Amino acid sequence: MSQKTNPQVVIVGAGPAGMLLAYQLVTNGVPVRVLERHPDFEREFRGELLQPSALAPLEKLGILPLLVERKLALPNVERRLFVGRTRRVMVPGGKERGSLVSQAGLLQLLHELCGRHPHYQLDFGTTALQTIREDGRVVALKTRREGIEGRVEGDLFVDCSGRNSGLRRDVGLQVQTTQVPADVVWLRFDLSDTPEALPESVDVHMFGKGVVVVFVPTTRSRLQVAYSAPGDLGGLRKDLPELRRRLLPTVPEKLRPHIEAKLDERTESQFLRVVVDRVERWHAPGILFLGDAAHTMSPSGGLGLNLAIRDSLVAANHLLDAIHAGQPLDERVFQKIEDERRPETDMIQGMQTRVHRMVMAPMFVEHIMFTLLGLVLRLMKKADQSSQGVTQVEMRYGVPVSQLP
Ligand SMILES: Cc1cc2nc3c(=O)[nH]c(=O)nc-3n(C[C@H](O)[C@H](O)[C@H](O)COP(=O)(O)OP(=O)(O)OC[C@H]3O[C@@H](n4cnc5c(N)ncnc54)[C@H](O)[C@@H]3O)c2cc1C
Structure with missing residues (x-):
């Protein structure tokens, strides 16, 4: 049980959930080691649309302005929906505008900023293979780097390894999957x-x-x-x-x-392959799951990246509260994180599966549903709410870039 003032946190996966959590912990003095299986941040296609619910904290940290300055973000982008090529049925209002951000650019910037602190380490080309447990608690990870197996120890493990995370199966968590037809x-x-x-x-x-x-x-x-x-x-x-x-x-x-x-x-x-799934519980002794590893999102609505970022903000709040209070980083803390995040992720996954079902209708039915039946209004309200954030998320430990060493 960790009651150290400086517990070693090991994050699996240098995606948005992992890197934003790393940024918040490292800039608040917590030692972090990130394991990333890829050799760099230029990974396969990933979400790039940031919506207001995630833009505000990145703006406040000074990260978004830096990305715009480096031409790695296109601000103020509108989202439009058409039935067919031309018949526009929904024009989300100005407040729903988002930004398109190069994911590789965002991750590289977070890595650079974390790298200003000696207690940060990122191991590229390192895959977490499975957990090593003592008395039921995860105490280390079995890893592979350049074909050589190793062991990475830590006081707390956070799995941010995205869709199909093998670690969630490894610790015996059940995964509920919703079938998506396309x-x-x-x-x-x-x-x-x-x-x-x-x-x-x-x-x-x-x-x-x-x-x-x-x-x-x-x-x-x-x-x-x-x-x-x-x-x-x-x-x-x-x-x-x-x-x-x-x-x-x-x-x-x-x-x-x-x-x-x-x-x-x-x-x-x-x-x-479009997947909508969620783990029954976001944690097991010694390990917490965030982002797509906890709740894989469909690309519908472009929200997965935003939810991953919001998970990290909430996780940092509760983990840093516990560390500052000298409390163990145990399942009580993990449960607080899950309790705060689950209503938003469950609601958005529910909306995504309904949208997938609706678009299976023939075009004229789709048109009737969206225009005459007023479904568009309800969907607009939900989409707007999702892009603004379904629940209130605070960033209590955000250290602005301007205050970094
Ligand atoms: C093609 C595509 C388009 C999308 N479009 C949008 C969009 O416009 N807007 C939006 O909000 N969302 C979108 N999404 C979803 C969004 O990209 C994801 O929800 C988001 O990236 C999840 O972030 P994450 O940090 O949880 O996981 P990921 O971004 O998946 O990051 C996980 C990281 O963990 C690493 N990893 C995996 N396994 C291991 C391991 N065993 N050991 C070490 N490292 C490991 C991976 O290499 C990866 O770097 C899209 C997704 C896809 C695939």
């Missing part, structure tokens, strides 16, 4: 030669029977396109003629010639 092919196009073709907003187009296409302008004049539909999208990703046949008619006219010219076998792409 997966996603993500594509990324370099439009730096024609930046004027980049849309200025995040546009979601719904075509009925589960076909949804999202166009996301990102930093460095890259355009991300998410094509979602029922069926074998892993196969579709590899079948270029079929992908062109299905995707191109969904692209708005102004953009279509650019996508048509650039969609070939060199286009960056990724198949994403």
